[in-house]
Amino acid sequence: MLEIRHLSVSYGQHRALADIVLTANRGEIVVILGANGAGKSTLLKAVAGLVSAAAGASVRIRDRELAGDEPHRIVEAGIALVPEGRGIFGDLTVRENLQLGAYAARARDDEARNHARVLALFPRLAERMSQTARTMSGGEQQMLAIGRALMSSPEFLLLDEPSLGLSPLVCRELFAALKEIGASGIGVLLVEQNAKQSLAIAQRGYVIETGRITLAGKSEMLRADPAVQRAYLGAAGAASSTDTPSTD
Amino acid sequence: MVLIDILISGLILGGMYALVAMGLTLQYGVARILNLAYGEVLIASAFATYVLYTGFAISPLLGLLIVLPLAFAANWLIYRVMLTPLVKRARNRVTLEIDSILATFGLLFVLQGIAFVVFGGQYYSYSYLSVPLHLGGSIVSVNRLLALGFAAALGIALYLALTRTRSGTAIRAVAVDPTSAQLVAINVRRVAGFAFALGGAMCAAGGVLTSMFLTFNAAMGVVFTMKALIVVIMGGVGNLLGALLAGLLLGLIETFVARLVDPGLTLAANFALFLAVLLIRPQGLLGRRAS
Ligand SMILES: Nc1ncnc2c1ncn2[C@@H]1O[C@H](COP(=O)(O)OP(=O)(O)OP(=O)(O)O)[C@@H](O)[C@H]1O
Numbered sequence: 001m002l003e004i005r006h007l008s009v010s011y012g013q014h015r016a017l018a019d020i021v022l023t024a025n026r027g028e029i030v031v032i033l034g035a036n037g038a039g040k041s042t043l044l045k046a047v048a049g050l051v052s053a054a055a056g057a058s059v060r061i062r063d064r065e066l067a068g069d070e071p072h073r074i075v076e077a078g079i080a081l082v083p084e085g086r087g088i089f090g091d092l093t094v095r096e097n098l099q100l101g102a103y104a105a106r107a108r109d110d111e112a113r114n115h116a117r118v119l120a121l122f123p124r125l126a127e128r129m130s131q132t133a134r135t136m137s138g139g140e141q142q143m144l145a146i147g148r149a150l151m152s153s154p155e156f157l158l159l160d161e162p163s164l165g166l167s168p169l170v171c172r173e174l175f176a177a178l179k180e181i182g183a184s185g186i187g188v189l190l191v192e193q194n195a196k197q198s199l200a201i202a203q204r205g206y207v208i209e210t211g212r213i214t215l216a217g218k219s220e221m222l223r224a225d226p227a228v229q230r231a232y233l234g235a236a237g238a239a240s241s242t243d244t245p246s247t248d
Numbered sequence: 249m250v251l252i253d254i255l256i257s258g259l260i261l262g263g264m265y266a267l268v269a270m271g272l273t274l275q276y277g278v279a280r281i282l283n284l285a286y287g288e289v290l291i292a293s294a295f296a297t298y299v300l301y302t303g304f305a306i307s308p309l310l311g312l313l314i315v316l317p318l319a320f321a322a323n324w325l326i327y328r329v330m331l332t333p334l335v336k337r338a339r340n341r342v343t344l345e346i347d348s349i350l351a352t353f354g355l356l357f358v359l360q361g362i363a364f365v366v367f368g369g370q371y372y373s374y375s376y377l378s379v380p381l382h383l384g385g386s387i388v389s390v391n392r393l394l395a396l397g398f399a400a401a402l403g404i405a406l407y408l409a410l411t412r413t414r415s416g417t418a419i420r421a422v423a424v425d426p427t428s429a430q431l432v433a434i435n436v437r438r439v440a441g442f443a444f445a446l447g448g449a450m451c452a453a454g455g456v457l458t459s460m461f462l463t464f465n466a467a468m469g470v471v472f473t474m475k476a477l478i479v480v481i482m483g484g485v486g487n488l489l490g491a492l493l494a495g496l497l498l499g500l501i502e503t504f505v506a507r508l509v510d511p512g513l514t515l516a517a518n519f520a521l522f523l524a525v526l527l528i529r530p531q532g533l534l535g536r537r538a539s
Pocket residue numbers: 011014016034035036037038039040041042043
């Protein structure tokens with residue numbers, strides 16, 4: 001289990017996250033919804049160790065405390081982040097990106113098996129092993145980013161808006177793959193603007209507003225919640241609201 | 249056979265530039281340290297080779313086995329002791345670059361001062377395998393050819409290590425995207441330290457090999473730093489093949505100008521080439537524009 005408690009993050013004077021409490025289990029998909037600037041990316045970055053949390057925060061996995069650890073050690077502990085903007089190595093080939101995914105010591109034993117799994121999940125990567133990553137389409141790059149993260153044998157996979165900028169068709173493929181990843185026993189923490197499709201594959205979800213969790217519960221409950229419908233599912237009457245994400 | 253003469257001499261000189269620049273591009277492109285004391289390391293290695301050869305009868309090529317590991321260790325230590333604090337407190341790449349320029353500028357004077365105290369200001373050279381060899385109508389000495397051969401072997405070995413192994417790929421990953429490198433469990437500071445040390449060892453190799461056929465003195469380091477920097481920027485920062493290409497180009501053009509135009513104009517030719525590259529391809533010959 002991934003257990004986040006009392007997580008607060010400030011950028012200088014600006015408090016971006018306040019006292020976040022959140023859990024995720026292995027094999028479970030947990031979606032995090034929130035408007036632009038709510039603090040979703042900050043949450044994932046703080047868990048991955050890319051931004052530092054205020055004192056008193058706790059991020060635990062299998063009872064190991066990770067708060068304050070360096071990012072590379074957090075990957076070794078079993079948490080892989082697919083960041084906003086994908087973060088693949090554009091100058092390197094697909095093969096090299098995947099190879100680096102298994103750089104973690106924890107990933108070495110299962111490298112061949114994870115590699116086969118990634119290619120089964122994203123067959124298109126198999127045809128592009130020698131291609132320079134930056135020259136691939138957005139969808140392919142996102143698949144590579146997820147594949148690279150999976151190469152580290154994670155127990156938990158954190159994804160920051162993976163569907164951003166993808167066509168509806170590629171989006172569907174992506175969410176199907178995420179569902180499969182969850183079913184394989186990896187815990188998935190998914191930040192998404194695409195509330196409809198992400199709630200469809202998630203078991204649970206959280207809503208973050210200006211740095212605080214304002215709502216948490218099972219996906220069905222969130223889907224039925226009028227406020228969620230209004231803000232994130234584009235329900236009638238709010239369809240013209242500017243912060244309503246498109247749901248295709 | 250003036251042309252063949254120029255070609256061979258230019259290739260030898262260019263090969264040295266390329267080797268030395270490959271080391272600097274590792275330090276600058278991966279560790280993000282703009283090392284102004286780079287040339288002093290080269291001169292220190294040349295002096296070490298001189299001492300080993302004249303004092304202990306250890307040939308320069310055998311000396312590589314001693315000087316290279318020593319340079320690697322010394323550079324690693326410099327990174328750990330002197331530069332790591334700067335890396336830790338740097339808020340971004342620009343502040344680190346400025347801090348490292350200032351720190352290594354200081355290091356330059358320390359190393360140069362030591363060299364002056366120990367060896368004085370006069371020029372040094374030694375004679376090792378300076379046997380003439382007839383090659384396609386022109387004459388080259390064996391030590392130059394050997395230097396070129398070893399430089400090529402080291403350059404190829406470095407290139408293969410960086411492109412064919414996971415650790416090498418990790419070094420390139422840190423060069424292109426340090427943040428993402430952390431996300432694949434790469435300990436960026438450790439890899440940067442390793443790259444800095446490896447770059448220092450390449451620089452030392454350049455010092456050992458050039459000392460086989462060039463005279464040198466304690467004040468010459470800065471010339472090598474400058475030329476290596478020109479080559480690195482011409483080739484594209486962090487780009488090994490770019491450094492190779494630019495190094496060879498610089499060596500050839502320098503030799504060409506010195507032989508056919510006027511030896512006094514080599515430095516001017518250097519900078520003309522540098523300027524031309526900066527104007528036409530600011531990202532370097534093989535570099536990519538930052539996106
Ligand atoms: N490096 C930073 N320095 C200062 N403020 C920042 C920084 N990164 C984020 N913020 C601020 O923190 C708040 C949360 O940002 P964050 O990126 O986590 O939001 P988000 O929910 O991911 O938004 P989006 O949906 O647009 O990606 C915002 O107000 C943002 O302006």
